[in-house]
Amino acid sequence: MLWRAIILFVGPGFLIAGCYFLTVGRPSQNVQAAPVATAAERDFDIDALHAGVEEGLVPASAARTLKDRSRLSTACDERARQLGTLLTETDRIIVRPPFVIAGNVSETKLDHQYTQTVLPTMRALNLAYFDHAPDEPLTLLLYSNERAYRDTSWQLDHRNTASYYGYYIRTDRRIVANIGTGDGTLSHELTHALAHFDFPNMPEWFDEGLASLYEEADFSEDGLQLVGLSNWRLNHLLNAMQKRRLGTLESLVSAREIRVERQAVEYAHARYFCLYLQERGLLPFFYRKFRGHAASDPSGLRTLCEMFGTDNLDSVDRNYRQWVIALYEQVRRPVPHE
Ligand SMILES: [Zn+2]
Known part of the structure; x- marks a missing residue:
């Protein structure tokens, strides 16, 4: 009688505990148990981490776009070659894909415009708005004074630019700007040019x-x-x-x-x-x-x-x-x- 009472009283507890052990206590085949880190996994090699930082910054998808990048570089070189036949002999040309940048200033000054204005503007606009990067060359013709800017506008496009400092020709993906007045005009036209790749x-x-x-x-x-x-x-x-x-x-x-x-x-x-x-x-x-x-x-x-x-x-x-x-x-x- 006493044993029956004990079994009736304690038995359900054992049954529940047993079921709990079977379902939870042992990791089932579908549930991944949290791995326990070994000492070797906990001790990181700081030099290896540093060495991997630069490498890790290259997106995994970069390899897929290498072909596109080389196609764009070739197109930019070709655009630069064509420009060379259209511009005056004293104009300089640099290629920074997707940009071909030219004007009546030295290569160093053109590069300065690229690193100090064009690149930071593009980076900020990309972060805020754009998801489609240029896949064709974008030409920037930058002139340091009104005279050179006007002469080029007339020579290339037969434009009378008396009332404005720059313009963008969408069909050519080409900006012509007087940068002697500051960077404002270039930023304006650059926004147009980049936006048209992203939101035509x-x-x-x-x-x-x-x-x-x-x-x-x-x-x-x-x-x-x-x-x-x-x-x-x-x-x-x-x-x-x-x-x-x-x-x-x-x-x-x-x-x-x-x-x-x-x-x-x-x-x-x-x-x-x-x-x-x-x-x-x-x-x-x-x-x-x-x-x-x-x-x-x-x-x-x-x-x-x-x-x-x-x-x-x-x-x-x-x-x-x-x-x-x-x-x-x-x-x-x-x-x-x-
Ligand atoms: Zn505009």
Whole structure:
């Protein structure tokens, strides 16, 4: 009787413990037991780790793109050779795939433009926006003064460039710029050129808004981000607002292209809208979302409405105009003396 009571009382405990041991206590064949590190695995060779750092920075996929890179290098060399027959004898040419850079300055100065402006700008834009690297040569013709810039523009493109400092010919993937006035124009045109590889169908309002945002910009302290700043285009925007001649944000975004006679105002409108998005941390998000939906939303209007959670841009437009006025008040405020 006593044994029966003991078995009835203790038995279920043994059964449960037994089942627990069978299912959990022993690692089943499907479950990987956590490996125990041996002493040899715990002691790392610091020299070997250091030696592997550089090697480890080469992405695993690099080998697959070697062929593409060599094709691009060959195309750049060929572009440089052709340029040599078109430019004046004193112009210099350097090849830094995907770029072929030429102009009326020394090779050292061209290389300086490449390392100090072109590369950092491309790196920051790639991080924020672009996923498709150039797969064709991109030519940069950089001139140190107005005269040389104008002569080349006329000689190559029969352009009268009196009213602007640079341009980009999309069909040739070629920038011509006067860099004597600073890097702003080069950054503007470079943004166009790189964006067209990544988002070829971007509408003009966004193409010009983004490019002109970076004509006046600073790098973040770590050099990884480009931050657009206010510039002279604000006057065009304020002037149009004051005269009640600024169209709605929705009309800017919906228009197929920017009309030449409205160019100054509409570039400013688009640029400051990009700055407005940048200040809210929304610009890279909008770019990528828009690029992904551009086939069904070619103007970007629907993507903007979705992003702001609204049916139309009226409330965003009001907010944007208030922000422009506040920005003007901020930039015109005199800097206090220390
Ligand atoms: Zn432009």
